[in-house]
Amino acid sequence: MHPLIDVPALARLLRSEPPPILLDVRWHLSGPPGIDSYRRGHLPGAVFVDLDRDVAGPPGRAGRHPLPAAADFEAAMRRAGVSSDRPVVVYDDADSTAAARVWWSLRYFGHERVRVLDGGYHAWTEAGRTVTTEEPAVKPGDFIAQAGRLPVLDAEGAAVLAKSGVLLDARAAERYRGETEPIDPVAGHIPGAVNAPTHGNVGVDGRFLPSQLLRERFAQLGATDAADVGVYCGSGVTAAHEILALTIAGVPAALYVGSWSNWVTDPTNPVATGESGAHGH
The missing domain is CATH 3.40.250.10 (Rhodanese-like domain)
Known part of the structure; x- marks a missing residue:
């Protein structure tokens, strides 16, 4: 599976049944927390994922964003609705840096079908696509995290x-x-x-x-x-x-x-x- 997806292809997928799980992972090293940006508007159906809390372990000797424990990552992804049998699309509002870390982490822990929205939130809005402030009701997923699938x-x-x-x-x-x-x-x-x-x-x-x-x-x-x-x-x-x-x-x-x-x-x-x-x- 190609790791990127463009806006028209994502728009088509979101109309399919079941649609892909859509993760909003806006994150800024300095600046407003990503959740604030998410609440002001996000792609319809997108669930917010916190890069620091959900995609990394606690900072320390292992680094500022070490690998999370498999059980912690699994729980975070399940809360976001991620299941092993449904494709996932990840986006942020910069150049896909944060989205890439989530893409990599899901692949590392064994999810086979993950893509990044090329150009992210800005590509979506610049194409005239709708955004929403409505937060979706999330049905917990059944993703099973198995570490070590990427080197x-x-x-x-x-x-x-x-x-x-x-x-x-x-x-x-x-x-x-x-x-x-x-x-x-x-x-x-x-x-x-x-x-x-x-x-x-x-x-x-x-x-x-x-x-x-x-x-x-x-x-x-x-x-x-x-x-x-x-x-x-x-x-x-x-x-x-x-x-x-x-x-x-x-x-x-x-x-x-x-x-x-x-x-x-x-x-x-x-x-x-x-x-x-x-x-x-």
């Missing part, structure tokens, strides 16, 4: 991959170079990692670039389907966006969920600054 990395695995394969750092270039670090206590990157900021995956309209352009972008960085590829970011959210882009490009990749926020909790982990990006081939 993940820990700190040790990320360090090895940076030397033996291709480890992409999905953060902005200035954070990668260590010139600024607005969130984590240490600035810099994992030695050997190659910078591939997620904003390069989408156009100005917040929609993903065509698969051929994404393939070319990642190939220039050494990330092809012939290489071992992993991705990290600050806390494993924008890295999921990168994995979605890599999936569109036909390149399998592992997610270092703890990412930089986990890496820097161990003072023995080395830190690089400046431009690097030598491939470990």
